[in-house]
Amino acid sequence: MKRISLYHLLLTLLFLGVGFVINHVWFVDKESNQQSQFLGLESVPAVAPQTNTPQANEVLVTVGNAWTEFEATSSSVDDKAQSSLKFDRERIRSALRNIALDRNGTVIADHAALQSLNAAFAHGQRLFTAEELQDFIAIVKSSLPTQVSEQVATIIENFHDYLHARQSLFASVAPGDELLMMEELQGLQAMYLGDGVAADLFRVENANGNYMLEAMALEQDTSLSAEQKKAQQQALQIRYAGDQFEIDQWEARYYAFQSEKAVIEAAGYPKEEVQQQIQALVDYNFKQDEQARLSHLNLW
Helix, strand or coil: CCCCCHHHHHHHHHHCCCCEEEEEEEEEECCCCEEEEEEEEEECCCCCCCCCCHHHHCEEEEHHHHHHHHHHHCCCCCHHHHHHCCECHHHHHHHHCCCEEECCCCECCCHHHHHHHHHHCHHHCCCCCHHHHHHHHHHHHHHCCHHHHHHHHHHHHHHHHHHHHHHHHHHHCCCCCHHHHHHHHHHHHHHHHCHHHHHHHCHHHHHHHHHHHHHHHHHHCCCCCHHHHHHHHHHHHHHHHHHHCCCCCHHHHHHHHHHHHHHHHCCCCCHHHHHHHHHHHHHHHCCHHHHHHHHHHCCC
16 A cells, blocks of 8 residues: 555645535735635534533533624623724634533533634634734634633634644654654644643544554555454454544443343344344444444444
8 A cells, every 4th residue: 555645644634524614714904905715614513522421511502602692792892992803703703603612611622623723723724923813812702701712712822822833843744754743743732732622622633643544554564464454444443433433431332332242142033133132232322423423334
């Protein structure tokens, strides 16, 4: 198999994902009064990751909802200040709208949040000056309740700093060092966003990247037979599926399911009954939305 170049790997990592559409975010040039476009990704709303305390992490509202409601009920939006800023308020709201909040108003750092941040900064194609970033953040702070706006502003600022550092990393790592690139990227993520936020925010993206690198290495391993590669490929798929599709405690749950499935298959029931019992077992262990996310992997 031909070795993938660093350039193509980075493009894949940047744009890897399921179900996105291209959207425009506008940057306003005050002096010429002209608008120049840059591309961003607008995400399809995603299911928030489950935790051991689902009620504490239940998604009740998004930044888009909170923004609209706050503007409708608050007089704190400073029209005069807005006129001096370089950014279009509605375009910012549109870019950030899919960031989810739990019942306590806490921002959920998941893949939907990452897609929203990438939309705001066009996947790092548009980085701001310090003044521009403060103008951008000022709009966010004036458009959301204080508790939410402070969280979103912090993530935006930290993410923008990360993008600057990532840009420098891209320029310094030589082709062929893809594994080093992934390790360095994850180090930068933790450095600029903190271990917890980085782990949640980049969970899907990093799993996709790590899976791709390991799958490439497996394919290139000439010491393995086709059957061995197939078995290891399936094991690789299972290992990363939980992070790729935001399913918590995935491996423990999946292997428990497999053990119960083996008991059913060994019981000697008619084929139709075996299939029915296995499907009932799937339904018992995995929610419908989880099954839908994993349906193309044929894991049952």
